[in-house]
Amino acid sequence: MNTGNHAHITNTRQARTAMRSGQWTIPTVYQLPGYVQANLAIVPKSIAYDLLVYCQRNRSACPVLEITDPGDPIIRQLADNADIRTDLPKYNVYRNGELTEQREDITDLWRDDLVAFLIGSSLTFDEPLRRAGVNLSPQVWVYRTNIPTTPSGSLHGSLIVTMRVMTPSDAIVATQLTSRFPFNHGSPVHVGDPALIGINTSQPMFGEPLESISPEYIAVYWACGVTPQQVAIDARLPLMITHAPGHAFITDMTADRICLP
Amino acid sequence: MNTGNHAHITNTRQARTAMRSGQWTIPTVYQLPGYVQANLAIVPKSIAYDLLVYCQRNRSACPVLEITDPGDPIIRQLADNADIRTDLPKYNVYRNGELTEQREDITDLWRDDLVAFLIGSSLTFDEPLRRAGVNLSPQVWVYRTNIPTTPSGSLHGSLIVTMRVMTPSDAIVATQLTSRFPFNHGSPVHVGDPALIGINTSQPMFGEPLESISPEYIAVYWACGVTPQQVAIDARLPLMITHAPGHAFITDMTADRICLP
Numbered sequence: 001m002n003t004g005n006h007a008h009i010t011n012t013r014q015a016r017t018a019m020r021s022g023q024w025t026i027p028t029v030y031q032l033p034g035y036v037q038a039n040l041a042i043v044p045k046s047i048a049y050d051l052l053v054y055c056q057r058n059r060s061a062c063p064v065l066e067i068t069d070p071g072d073p074i075i076r077q078l079a080d081n082a083d084i085r086t087d088l089p090k091y092n093v094y095r096n097g098e099l100t101e102q103r104e105d106i107t108d109l110w111r112d113d114l115v116a117f118l119i120g121s122s123l124t125f126d127e128p129l130r131r132a133g134v135n136l137s138p139q140v141w142v143y144r145t146n147i148p149t150t151p152s153g154s155l156h157g158s159l160i161v162t163m164r165v166m167t168p169s170d171a172i173v174a175t176q177l178t179s180r181f182p183f184n185h186g187s188p189v190h191v192g193d194p195a196l197i198g199i200n201t202s203q204p205m206f207g208e209p210l211e212s213i214s215p216e217y218i219a220v221y222w223a224c225g226v227t228p229q230q231v232a233i234d235a236r237l238p239l240m241i242t243h244a245p246g247h248a249f250i251t252d253m254t255a256d257r258i259c260l261p
Numbered sequence: 262m263n264t265g266n267h268a269h270i271t272n273t274r275q276a277r278t279a280m281r282s283g284q285w286t287i288p289t290v291y292q293l294p295g296y297v298q299a300n301l302a303i304v305p306k307s308i309a310y311d312l313l314v315y316c317q318r319n320r321s322a323c324p325v326l327e328i329t330d331p332g333d334p335i336i337r338q339l340a341d342n343a344d345i346r347t348d349l350p351k352y353n354v355y356r357n358g359e360l361t362e363q364r365e366d367i368t369d370l371w372r373d374d375l376v377a378f379l380i381g382s383s384l385t386f387d388e389p390l391r392r393a394g395v396n397l398s399p400q401v402w403v404y405r406t407n408i409p410t411t412p413s414g415s416l417h418g419s420l421i422v423t424m425r426v427m428t429p430s431d432a433i434v435a436t437q438l439t440s441r442f443p444f445n446h447g448s449p450v451h452v453g454d455p456a457l458i459g460i461n462t463s464q465p466m467f468g469e470p471l472e473s474i475s476p477e478y479i480a481v482y483w484a485c486g487v488t489p490q491q492v493a494i495d496a497r498l499p500l501m502i503t504h505a506p507g508h509a510f511i512t513d514m515t516a517d518r519i520c521l522p
Contacts, residue, residue, distance in 0.1 A: 049310045052317070056325050057338070059444075064317050077318070077411065150338065182443035183320075 006031065012252050013080065016087040025089045025104055027246035033127035036184065036255050037248040038065050038078065038118040039225035040088060041232060042106075042241040045070045048115040050153030054228060055119070057150035061159055061223035063120035063183045065251070071112035078251040084116045085109075090244035097236035106241055114241075119225040120184035121248050122162050124255050125177070134174050137165040141207035142224060146198025147189070149227065157231040160205065161189060161197070161221040165213055171220050178222065181255070190221040197221065206245055267292065273513050274341065277348040286350045286365055288507035294388035297445065297516050298509040299326050299339065299379040300486035301349060302493065303367075303502040306331045309376040311414030315489060316380070318411040322420055322484035324381035324444045326512070332373035339512040345377045351505035358497035367502055375502075380486045381445035382509050383423050385516050386438070395435050398426040402468035403485060407459025408450070410488065418492040421466065422450060422458070422482040426474055432481050439483065442516070451482040458482065467506055 006024055009015050012035050018024035028037055043051055048070075055062035066077045068084065075082040085107045093101040093109065103109075122140075129136060140162050147159040166174065171191060179187040190197050194213075201210040201219075205226075213219055229242045243249060267285055270276050273296050279285035289298055304312055309331075316323035327338045329345065336343040346368045354362040354370065364370075383401075390397060401423050408420040427435065432452060440448040451458050455474075462471040462480075466487075474480055490503045504510065 049313070052310070052313050053328055056313070056328055067314055067317055180440075182447075186443075 012250050015250050016079070016082055019089045020083065020086040022104055028089065028248045028250055029123060029246050030126065032250050033130075034255055035124075036065070036078070036251045036253040037121045037123040038251055039121050039229070040084070040091075040241070040243040040249055041117045041119065041229050042084070042114050043117070043232065043237060044111075044239060045113045045115050047153075047232075047237055050155055051117065051228065051232065054149075054152035054155045054231065055117070057152055058159075058227065060186055060189060061149065061227035062225065063185065064117055065120055065183060066118045068116040070115050073110055073116070075118070078118060078253055080252055082249075084249070088243050088247060088249050090247040092242045092244050094233055094237070094240045094242070096238060097233050102244055109241065117228070118249055118251075119228060120181075121225050122185050122222050123248055124184040125181050128177060128181075128255055129174055132173055132177055134170045134177070135166060139207050140164055141201070141204045141210060142226065143194070143199045143201075143204055144230075145221075149231070154235045155228075155231045157227070157234050158198075159189070160224040160227045160230055161199075162224045163194070163199070163201075163219050163221050165217045165219050167216065168218050171218050174220055184255070185222045185225070188220045189223050192218060194219055273511050276511050277340070277343055280350045281344065281347040283365055289350065289509045289511055290384060290507050291387065293511050294391075295516055296385075297326070297339070297512045297514040298382045298384040299512055300382050300490070301345070301352075301502070301504040301510055302378045302380065302490050303345070303375050304378070304493065304498060305372075305500060306374045306376055308414075308493075308498055311416055312378065312489065312493065315410075315413035315416045315492065316378070318413055319420075319488065321446055321450060322410065322488035323486065324446065325378055326381055326444060327379045329377040331376050334371055334377070336379070339379060339510075339514055341513055343510075345510070346371050349504050349508060349510050351508040353503045353505050355494055355498070355501045355503070357499060358494050363505055370502065378489070379510055379512075380489065381442075382486050383446050383483050384509055385445040386442050389438060389442075389516055390435055393434055393438055395431045395438075396427060400468050401425055402462070402471060403466045403487065404455070404460045404462075404464075405466055405491075406482075410492070415496045416489075416492045418488070418495050419459075420450070421485045421488045421491055422460075423485045424455070424460070424462075424480050424482050426478045426480050428477065429479050432479050435481055445516070446483045446486070449481050450484050453479060455480055
């Protein structure tokens with residue numbers, strides 16, 4: 001477990017303050033365990049309706065936890081006193097579907113027509129799984145499947161999943177436990193053979209290539225919040241700003257309190 | 262349990278066909294037990310974004326199960342071959358916030374800019390509660406609370422709830438069981454004293470006035486899918502079409518299969 005150079009930070013507000021001042025630029029994976037983390041997608045208002053309908057139609061991949069009013073950079077429900085332009089450790093900036101920049105602050109890119117989507121992340125349930133004694137593989141793989149999502153406007157594409165490898169009995173506990181997090185991808189979308197959903201484990205989008213899964217383990221797959229970002233990239237939107245992979249928004253909500261506002 | 266004059270109807274498609282032909286005009290309460298029922302709100306595209314953001318911000322009251330493309334009257338995800346203009350038993354038509362008509366068919370009111378929202382309904386979990394041996398009060402009361410909802414655009418107002426009265430041990434089972442239905446209002450929002458959330462039980466929005474609750478029983482409250490309809494009525498939209506109270510849309514999804522698409 002990587003606690004980076006921020007072991008002295010014990011609450012979510014301190015964490016966001018450190019990100020705001022540029023002192024925290026490392027990934028949020030396994031940081032502030034027990035707090036809900038969220039994926040970010042910022043798009044112009046002109047595409048926000050299509051994206052919100054896309055998220056509704058593909059709820060397991062895209063559980064929207066908060067959506068800001070156009071031009072308003074302040075998070076109102078998930079966190080106290082958070083500014084979406086500064087309070088993540090790292091951002092990706094896409095223009096016409098191309099990654100053009102990586103930033104630690106997007107204040108000077110902010111516009112009156114931008115809308116921020118905060119989308120549930122499976123980073124949220126890694127800590128509850130660990131606490132339940134589920135032995136998680138040291139890494140999480142991300143794959144594109146052949147499962148189609150339901151389109152909305154110009155947004156379409158196949159489902160992206162995270163894959164974790166564990167024992168069969170842990171897979172059962174993980175299914176039970178993640179069912180309690182319907183707004184953070186909920187239960188798995190698949191268990192077992194990766195080929196059944198079009199995955200070649202040696203070709204992940206993120207993570208080390210995996211040649212084979214040892215017979216005493218089983219792979220378990222959850223819908224991934226990167227899916228809506230990827231369909232927006234594929235649709236070549238003029239502008240979209242996301243969190244950099246692994247550098248999520250840390251909310252003030254505890255994962256154990258599943259009834260999000 | 263009212264089986265009306267439709268005891269011969271055993272599947273959801275037959276039910277919708279009977280509604281389409283005008284043979285079924287009675288309430289859907291307790292009909293086709295075990296299938297997900299949905300509240301309907303049809304609004305012009307110009308207000309659909311604000312309404313969808315309102316639903317996201319007030320998810321326990323307004324879990325959106327499906328949203329149609331503008332002008333498309335066909336349900337694509339929740340049911341096979343369903344037309345939203347004809348396949349409910351009864352509709353309410355609101356103009357500028359006033360109920361101006363009740364209809365069994367809205368085909369001639371349909372327009373290219375209309376968007377239909379299907380929203381989860383607590384009618385869905387009455388049958389699973391009954392099957393679990395929870396003795397439900399013979400009626401369900403609907404109240405307006407003093408709990409504020411989170412506004413979106415011109416839409417704002419207080420939360421509306423359904424209230425059921427049961428024994429304390431049944432209240433515990435009902436809390437456990439409805440937690441399994443996050444997309445049909447999920448767990449209760451309150452239990453016990455109605456005054457704590459601004460309810461005077463003798464003044465329901467729907468249901469018979471209730472003078473008092475017998476001491477061996479306890480009241481349990483769930484967020485109600487009528488909330489978004491009520492805030493839209495209060496905002497005096499030029500046009501909104503809803504299901505008539507108790508006359509919901511019957512989907513092909515079973516309540517036991519909680520992972521809705």
